[in-house]
Amino acid sequence: QVQLVQSGAEVKKPGASVKVSCKASGYTFTSYDINWVRQATGQGLEWMGWMNPNSGNTGYAQKFQGRVTMTRNTSISTAYMELSSLRSEDTAVYYCARVWELLDPFDYWGQGTLVTVSS
């Protein structure tokens, strides 16, 4: 069965960086794009960007341009999202989600990773 398993919760200080992983199983990793979506406590879903695991191509929401980097390691079917220059407003649950290709729905989601930014 398709699974996206994310790394554990993180606590970071303002100005630091965080790198969240998303390990895929149950399907061919390079056949689906991986997107990242975040959700602050009590708030809605916010799309951050996408990555094509086959080519490594990426596309980011303008809000995160210059602060986010999405990468992958195809040998271990794992995608990564790194967010730098963290501030308190970045405290949220970060989800990875799979799509067949851009314009398609997010059909499988990871369990989420809580990132807390606090001094």
Place this chain on the structure above:
Amino acid sequence: QSVLTQPPSVSAAPGQKVTISCSGSSSNIGNNYVSWYQQLPGTAPKLLIYDNNKRPSGIPDRFSGSKSGTSATLGITGLQTGDEADYYCGTWDSSLRGVFGGGTKLTVL
């Protein structure tokens, strides 16, 4: 401020029907398929409806979707207490960026 507009909350009694609206523009809903996601408390979102009105395997036909112009609607019939959740609409914009609604909290009275 979410790109797509949803009502913050809706409620109905068990067994009744409820609809949730999602309003966008020609640069998103007007030119792309709409999906709906159900988020039960403390869990990740789950795909409920895709391509405006299609249900993934395992989703009961009590859930339905429709789209007209720049708006979409999720319908749920035969409400159950287990349907209490947050519901989000989502689509893509003309710049290939994902967009979501602010979410609607469903309460089954």
